[in-house]
Amino acid sequence: MTYKNFTIETDADGIALVTWDMPDKSMNVFTEEVMNEIDAIVDQVVSDAAVKGVVFTSGKSTFSGGADLTMIRSMFSLLQEEQAKNPDTAMQKLFDVAGRMNWLWRKIETCGKPWVSAINGVCMGGAFELSLACHGRVASNAKSVKLALPEVKVGIFPGAGGTQRVARLANTQDALQMMTTGQTLTPSRAKAMNLVHQVVEPDQLIPAAKQMIKDGLKPVAPWDEKGFKVPGGGIWTPAAAQLWPAAPAILRRETAGNYPGALAILKCVYEGLQVPFDTGLKIEQRYFTQVLRSTEAFSMIRSLFISMQELGKGARRPAGVEKKKLEKIGVVGAGFMGASIAYVSAAAGIAVSLIDRDDEAAAKGKAVSEKLVADSVAKGRMSKEDGEKLLSLITPTADYSTLSDVSLVVEAVFEDRQVKKDVIEKVEAVLPETAIFASNTSTLPITGLAKNSKRPKQFIGVHFFSPVEKMMLTEVIVGEETGDEALAVALDYVSQIKKTPIVVNDTRGFYVNRCVFRYINEAYDMLIEGVPATMIENAAKMAGMPVGPLSLNDEVAVDLSQKIMKASIADLGEASVKPEHMALVNKLVDELDRRGRKNGKGFYEYPAKPAKKFLWPGLKDLYPQKPASQVDVNVLKQRLLVTIALEAARTVEESIVTDPREADVGSILGFGFAPYTGGTLSYIDGMGVKTFVALCEKLAADYGDHFKPTPLLLDMAAKGETFYSRFNPYGAEQKAA
Numbered sequence: 001m002t003y004k005n006f007t008i009e010t011d012a013d014g015i016a017l018v019t020w021d022m023p024d025k026s027m028n029v030f031t032e033e034v035m036n037e038i039d040a041i042v043d044q045v046v047s048d049a050a051v052k053g054v055v056f057t058s059g060k061s062t063f064s065g066g067a068d069l070t071m072i073r074s075m076f077s078l079l080q081e082e083q084a085k086n087p088d089t090a091m092q093k094l095f096d097v098a099g100r101m102n103w104l105w106r107k108i109e110t111c112g113k114p115w116v117s118a119i120n121g122v123c124m125g126g127a128f129e130l131s132l133a134c135h136g137r138v139a140s141n142a143k144s145v146k147l148a149l150p151e152v153k154v155g156i157f158p159g160a161g162g163t164q165r166v167a168r169l170a171n172t173q174d175a176l177q178m179m180t181t182g183q184t185l186t187p188s189r190a191k192a193m194n195l196v197h198q199v200v201e202p203d204q205l206i207p208a209a210k211q212m213i214k215d216g217l218k219p220v221a222p223w224d225e226k227g228f229k230v231p232g233g234g235i236w237t238p239a240a241a242q243l244w245p246a247a248p249a250i251l252r253r254e255t256a257g258n259y260p261g262a263l264a265i266l267k268c269v270y271e272g273l274q275v276p277f278d279t280g281l282k283i284e285q286r287y288f289t290q291v292l293r294s295t296e297a298f299s300m301i302r303s304l305f306i307s308m309q310e311l312g313k314g315a316r317r318p319a320g321v322e323k324k325k326l327e328k329i330g331v332v333g334a335g336f337m338g339a340s341i342a343y344v345s346a347a348a349g350i351a352v353s354l355i356d357r358d359d360e361a362a363a364k365g366k367a368v369s370e371k372l373v374a375d376s377v378a379k380g381r382m383s384k385e386d387g388e389k390l391l392s393l394i395t396p397t398a399d400y401s402t403l404s405d406v407s408l409v410v411e412a413v414f415e416d417r418q419v420k421k422d423v424i425e426k427v428e429a430v431l432p433e434t435a436i437f438a439s440n441t442s443t444l445p446i447t448g449l450a451k452n453s454k455r456p457k458q459f460i461g462v463h464f465f466s467p468v469e470k471m472m473l474t475e476v477i478v479g480e481e482t483g484d485e486a487l488a489v490a491l492d493y494v495s496q497i498k499k500t501p502i503v504v505n506d507t508r509g510f511y512v513n514r515c516v517f518r519y520i521n522e523a524y525d526m527l528i529e530g531v532p533a534t535m536i537e538n539a540a541k542m543a544g545m546p547v548g549p550l551s552l553n554d555e556v557a558v559d560l561s562q563k564i565m566k567a568s569i570a571d572l573g574e575a576s577v578k579p580e581h582m583a584l585v586n587k588l589v590d591e592l593d594r595r596g597r598k599n600g601k602g603f604y605e606y607p608a609k610p611a612k613k614f615l616w617p618g619l620k621d622l623y624p625q626k627p628a629s630q631v632d633v634n635v636l637k638q639r640l641l642v643t644i645a646l647e648a649a650r651t652v653e654e655s656i657v658t659d660p661r662e663a664d665v666g667s668i669l670g671f672g673f674a675p676y677t678g679g680t681l682s683y684i685d686g687m688g689v690k691t692f693v694a695l696c697e698k699l700a701a702d703y704g705d706h707f708k709p710t711p712l713l714l715d716m717a718a719k720g721e722t723f724y725s726r727f728n729p730y731g732a733e734q735k736a737a
């Protein structure tokens with residue numbers, strides 16, 4: 001038989017080498033068709049007496065990334081369609097679909113012939129679960145080999161036997177830790193956890209896998225043998241009696257109970273280890289179906305898996321402009337941001353002319369890359385040669401004529417209109433006609449800056465977030481005159497440096513900072529009302545934010561907030577900033593010199609390491625304090641999330657953000673907006689616009705007009721719309737996921 005996605009070669013020893021190599025994809029993923037073919041392959045090898053065993057591997061440099069997003073989308077569409085017709089059959093159908101992979105892998109495991117998975121590259125999700133169902137697992141020791149069950153990160157959990165097999169192979173604590181965090185394992189760590197049998201040199205992978213079969217590998221999983229014992233003894237042991245009462249508490253500390261997928265892992269393992277294996281799989285299938293139906297899973301999969309991939313692949317790139325591979329760029333301003341922008345660009349193989357006011361300042365910028373490379377080499381994350389190659393791509397200089405052959409310049413000089421104007425003129429004097437000028441400004445509208453340019457069509461904003469090496473998001477800002485070519489090149493650049501772009505129209509603060517300042521402002525309001533600062537910070541964490549608003553303000557710098565507030569007053573008038581907020585910030589900065597982490601004191605105190613930062617006790621004396629018992633923590637949580645989501649809705653209403661995927665992905669990658677919600681707009685859609693409007697009205701009555709629902713929201717509520725239906729990113733002809 002022939003297959004579209006697999007080849008089978010049986011050698012003289014009767015070992016069938018099944019190679020997975022999807023013809024039309026760069027990475028192997030599970031689709032309906034792939035699963036059907038695997039099903040047929042199992043039948044074929046079982047019925048072929050000449051086949052003694054199977055080695056399963058990939059023909060690509062990676063093993064597999066797991067499920068295909070179109071399969072997941074169609075699963076949700078199916079559920080929605082069926083649910084409208086008959087909720088009971090919808091449940092049954094979802095249950096069956098959700099269990100397909102689970103039982104197919106079980107079919108491999110119980111087919112009677114030995115299967116060995118030969119893992120030659122990244123092996124994620126369902127692919128790792130397939131490997132766990134094989135009787136033997138051999139991994140190559142190449143650096144590129146990584147194994148993980150990362151499903152929890154998109155709101156679900158390993159639902160193809162992962163929870164049952166990992167918990168029967170590894171010790172329970174390691175198993176729970178790995179699956180509830182979605183941790184990535186190196187081959188040696190996977191071996192230490194008993195999840196792979198052998199780790200070998202890449203060229204030994206297939207021979208070693210075949211050898212396992214030749215050595216008489218039994219086609220029976222350990223848990224199908226009589227007398228099988230769970231590592232560590234299972235649930236009813238003294239060690240388990242210590243572990244299990246603590247496990248839900250630890251999970252709650254880490255997730256504040258916001259992630260049903262993570263909790264389901266605990267339930268599957270706890271319940272599954274007490275029953276026979278097949279019953280364990282059924283338990284997993286039930287919880288998996290239940291979690292799949294949750295708003296959290298739906299929203300997280302949509303934003304963190306589907307939308308993120310779509311945006312990364314250039315969903316917003318204008319059609320009709322040829323894709324560009326950037327060979328050389330200029331970065332002007334080798335300070336805090338510019339130095340790191342040069343680093344990430346060189347890391348992507350792009351040559352960089354790194355310019356500052358003099359050679360010394362430019363060299364200081366390159367020194368940042370030198371340190372980053374030295375650290376990576378020392379930690380074994382980068383080879384010495386790769387490090388040298390990266391550094392050789394960065395040329396520090398004060399000479400603007402080095403920009404005569406670049407296709408893009410990223411400007412990251414001081415946040416000062418006059419300085420930027422001078423730099424734009426100097427750069428444009430030498431820049432090739434076709435090249436694009438991108439400003440990294442965080443506060444100055446792009447349309448205004450472009451007025452200094454002779455070719456505003458080629459002028460755009462590319463807004464990075466700090467630390468640039470770690471933050472995956474870049475905001476691309478389209479000014480009034482920015483042309484398609486500039487947008488396309490900016491997106492090509494962002495994709496080349498492997499960041500996720502969101503495209504927004506021009507406005508003060510763009511998208512991300514507008515939302516972030518709402519978050520911080522709400523915390524100012526709370527402080528002024530006398531809410532204890534610890535409650536504000538803890539409520540934010542409980543709401544799912546990675547960093548409390550006061551801590552975040554310290555990171556951003558309190559004097560930067562002051563500067564931005566003063567600029568708003570200057571440009572937009574006194575009413576643009578609450579006087580109480582201005583007074584609070586002025587007091588902290590001007591009177592108390594509390595500027596944030598950078599000077600070791602802000603809302604927090606920063607004692608010398610290893611001591612941890614703590615909230616500045618003096619905050620209590622700034623405003624009369626309310627007793628904690630008079631503060632409803634749930635209302636604090638709502639206020640913090642609602643104020644951000646409302647701002648996101650306003651940006652849509654003002655056509656700053658035009659695609660809900662960008663609002664959602666931008667909010668999670670930009671400032672960690674409660675990921676379980678799927679992002680700012682999914683948070684609103686998830687509870688329903690009508691409910692959100694009612695919540696806003698209640699908060700507005702209690703805490704001020706800034707919570708008043710906007711005309712767009714009122715209209716959507718009246719019409720029963722969601723953001724994804726009204727602003728459907730896939731066009732009217734196609735349903736959004």
Ligand code: NAD
Nearest residue numbers: 333334335336337338356357412413414415440441442466
């Ligand atoms: P910085 O002060 O650390 O660096 C600015 C650099 O520009 C300095 O090295 C300075 O010598 C150089 N410079 C000044 N005038 C110059 C000129 N005429 N020619 C060449 N070089 C010149 O500032 P930064 O924090 O890196 O910010 C740079 C830009 O990035 C600003 O527009 C800022 O708003 C924006 N930004 C900053 C952050 C952040 O977190 N700091 C985040 C996003 C965007």
